[in-house]
Amino acid sequence: MASVHFRDVRKSFGATEILHGVSLDIADGEFVVLVGPSGCGKSTLLRMLAGLEEVTRGEIAIDDRVVNEVDSKDRDIAMVFQSYALYPHMTVRENMGFSLRLRKAERAIVDERVGRAAQILNLQAYLERYPRELSGGQRQRVAMGRAIVRDPKVFLFDEPLSNLDAKLRVAMRAEIKALHQRLKTTTVYVTHDQVEAMTMADRIAVMNEGRIEQLGEPLALYDRPANLFVAEFIGSPAMNLLDARLRRSDGAAWVELAGARWALAAGAPGADGQQVKVGVRPEHLRLGAEGLAGEVVVVEPTGAGTELVVQCDGASLTVVVHGRSGARPGDRVLLAPGPDHVHLFDASSGARL
Amino acid sequence: MSWKKAGTEARLLLVGIPVALWSAFPIYHIFLFAISSKDSAFSGALWPAQPTLRNFGAVFKQEHFFLYHFWQQMWNSLWIAATVGFLTLLIATCAAFAISRLRVRGGRLVMNAALFTYFIPAAFLAVPMYKAMSVYGLLNSSWSLVLAMVTLASPYAIWVLKQASDKLPWELDEAARIDGATPMQLFRLVYLPLMLPSLVAIGTYALLLAWNEYLYAFLLLSKETNVTLAVALGHFLSADDSPWELLMATGLLYGLPPAAIYYVFRRYMVGGLTAGAVKA
Numbered sequence: 284m285a286s287v288h289f290r291d292v293r294k295s296f297g298a299t300e301i302l303h304g305v306s307l308d309i310a311d312g313e314f315v316v317l318v319g320p321s322g323c324g325k326s327t328l329l330r331m332l333a334g335l336e337e338v339t340r341g342e343i344a345i346d347d348r349v350v351n352e353v354d355s356k357d358r359d360i361a362m363v364f365q366s367y368a369l370y371p372h373m374t375v376r377e378n379m380g381f382s383l384r385l386r387k388a389e390r391a392i393v394d395e396r397v398g399r400a401a402q403i404l405n406l407q408a409y410l411e412r413y414p415r416e417l418s419g420g421q422r423q424r425v426a427m428g429r430a431i432v433r434d435p436k437v438f439l440f441d442e443p444l445s446n447l448d449a450k451l452r453v454a455m456r457a458e459i460k461a462l463h464q465r466l467k468t469t470t471v472y473v474t475h476d477q478v479e480a481m482t483m484a485d486r487i488a489v490m491n492e493g494r495i496e497q498l499g500e501p502l503a504l505y506d507r508p509a510n511l512f513v514a515e516f517i518g519s520p521a522m523n524l525l526d527a528r529l530r531r532s533d534g535a536a537w538v539e540l541a542g543a544r545w546a547l548a549a550g551a552p553g554a555d556g557q558q559v560k561v562g563v564r565p566e567h568l569r570l571g572a573e574g575l576a577g578e579v580v581v582v583e584p585t586g587a588g589t590e591l592v593v594q595c596d597g598a599s600l601t602v603v604v605h606g607r608s609g610a611r612p613g614d615r616v617l618l619a620p621g622p623d624h625v626h627l628f629d630a631s632s633g634a635r636l
Numbered sequence: 637m638s639w640k641k642a643g644t645e646a647r648l649l650l651v652g653i654p655v656a657l658w659s660a661f662p663i664y665h666i667f668l669f670a671i672s673s674k675d676s677a678f679s680g681a682l683w684p685a686q687p688t689l690r691n692f693g694a695v696f697k698q699e700h701f702f703l704y705h706f707w708q709q710m711w712n713s714l715w716i717a718a719t720v721g722f723l724t725l726l727i728a729t730c731a732a733f734a735i736s737r738l739r740v741r742g743g744r745l746v747m748n749a750a751l752f753t754y755f756i757p758a759a760f761l762a763v764p765m766y767k768a769m770s771v772y773g774l775l776n777s778s779w780s781l782v783l784a785m786v787t788l789a790s791p792y793a794i795w796v797l798k799q800a801s802d803k804l805p806w807e808l809d810e811a812a813r814i815d816g817a818t819p820m821q822l823f824r825l826v827y828l829p830l831m832l833p834s835l836v837a838i839g840t841y842a843l844l845l846a847w848n849e850y851l852y853a854f855l856l857l858s859k860e861t862n863v864t865l866a867v868a869l870g871h872f873l874s875a876d877d878s879p880w881e882l883l884m885a886t887g888l889l890y891g892l893p894p895a896a897i898y899y900v901f902r903r904y905m906v907g908g909l910t911a912g913a914v915k916a
């Protein structure tokens with residue numbers, strides 16, 4: 284077990300810099316998820332920790348040891364690849380025991396460790412099979428087994444679930460989480476799926492264009508996104524964002540948008556007359572007697588709730604209603620959020636007010 | 637089976653049968669000669685009146701002027717071909733691994749040079765090669781032919797093995813590195829097993845190239861006891877009344893090892909060994 288530290292880490296491929304100074308401290312036993320859109324550099328960051336990419340500038344440390352110049356094999360990490368990367372000419376047993384075999388571990392120890400990993404992952408029945416004889420989910424588990432057997436300081440996962448179908452993905456998500464709770468090994472997990480990030484992480488680092496936009500616990504990110512990017516990225520369906528003007532007088536504060544006004548909580552920040560972006564999560568918008576006028580264009584019942592798409596003066600808002608909704612396409616409605624659930628962002632910088 | 641399918645099949649047969657006959661006919665002709673007695677060889681019948689195995693007996697017992705060293709020459713051919721196959725494989729595999737997997741500097745240069753050598757016909761190089769071997773004092777030693785053939789076979793072998801190596805998933809190397817493999821262990825435990833089909837194919841290619849070689853063998857070797865069977869067969873034609881039936885019997889025997897090699901290694905030459913490594 285170990286802590287991991289990125290200190291102002293930069294990475295360039297040729298002349299293009301794709302990571303612009305990432306700093307991140309991961310505590311011993313923590314499960315940190317790196318999440319972000321495609322191409323933001325999360326795999327690169329993970330691969331640098333694995334020793335598969337050179338560090339251009341900055342420092343990566345595992346515990347107190349700077350590993351910039353340390354070979355992959357001497358970093359004591361295990362990695363699960365998106366493609367699984369199982370050795371096709373070895374059985375499941377040989378795949379899982381390969382790292383121990385390279386370390387010249389005794390036969391009995393290898394058997395014992397592989398057996399235990401197989402038991403944890405429910406793979407006992409498949410030990411003598413070859414990867415090509417396994418389903419996607421089983422291959423995935425073998426890849427994890429290969430990592431467990433090592434008993435490494437740090438687990439690295441690079442989108443390990445993206446090749447699985449939706450149902451299996453949910454199941455494996457729970458399995459990985461359970462595994463972490465059981466082994467308590469420090470884990471860095473890369474995904475572009477914010478639901479995965481929200482459900483699995485102790486802390487999430489939201490990345491965009493080679494930078495960490497925000498680092499925090501899942502619900503903290505959800506409740507207080509630090510900027511427009513995180514606000515839009517975290518949460519599903521995504522947060523509604525509208526242009527508005529902030530007003531305050533006599534201790535009251537509100538935003539004006541498209542002829543309507545939404546009240547804000549008493550302590551709301553910002554100056555009178557300031558141009559802002561207003562963010563409201565779909566589940567915090569209410570259909571009511573007053574607010575922003577719009578027309579329902581789509582009604583999507585999901586069973587537990589109903590998703591409405593409401594067209595309001597050029598903007599399209601998503602509303603999630605708990606349970607069933609009587610709304611029909613074509614209905615005219617008025618939308619307002621609860622005052623505690625309005626997020627305000629600076630219109631030009633995008634930072635949270 | 638639908639009519640349409642039957643029609644397609646019939647048309648394929650219509651093409652296939654003549655092609656098969658066309659290719660099989662010369663072999664049948666050799667066979668016919670080999671089992672005919674000396675007088676009936678040119679009779680033109682489709683089957684000899686009195687088929688005989690005497691010719692083969694004569695070859696095995698080396699009972700003719702041209703055959704005095706048959707077994708020695710057979711051995712020369714085998715030894716040279718096997719050594720060429722082995723050395724070519726060794727060189728080409730190491731080169732392909734270094735260029736494709738370890739990405740050593742200058743790899744592209746080697747690949748371009750390998751391709752370039754194919755613009756020069758092998759026959760062109762025969763005389764320079766003869767000169768080189770004489771400088772090395774290797775003329776009339778089997779090693780001269782071995783070295784020449786390895787030189788001729790290696791560029792193509794490197795080229796093909798490099799292409800095949802490139803198709804192996806890169807993640808496997810990375811996984812092995814993280815698992816703690818040194819480059820040597822990666823080579824031995826991951827790379828070689830996965831390259832096996834290509835290695836067999838290329839080894840066979842080099843082996844057969846050497847087995848079939850005439851020009852270089854003829855130039856570099858001249859003693860009756862160290863020429864290859866291919867050259868020995870050529871000697872038959874130097875006489876006015878060549879013993880055709882013995883030539884054909886020897887020729888048939890000369891054709892057997894390649895056939896056997898093909899038969900043995902056939903199953904290794906199929907691909908699909910990497911199935912299940914990575915999700916495609």
Ligand SMILES: Nc1ncnc2c1ncn2[C@@H]1O[C@H](COP(=O)(O)OP(=O)(O)OP(=O)(O)O)[C@@H](O)[C@H]1O
Pocket residue numbers: 296301319320321322323324325326327328475
């Ligand atoms: N070997 C390379 N050479 C040049 N550019 C690279 C290389 N590897 C990655 N990049 C670039 O670096 C950026 C980040 O790549 P990276 O693989 O880290 O993205 P990612 O966040 O993992 O995206 P995804 O979700 O699509 O996997 C991309 O713009 C990519 O084009």
Ligand SMILES: [Mg+2]
Pocket residue numbers: 325326327441
């Ligand atoms: Mg990636």
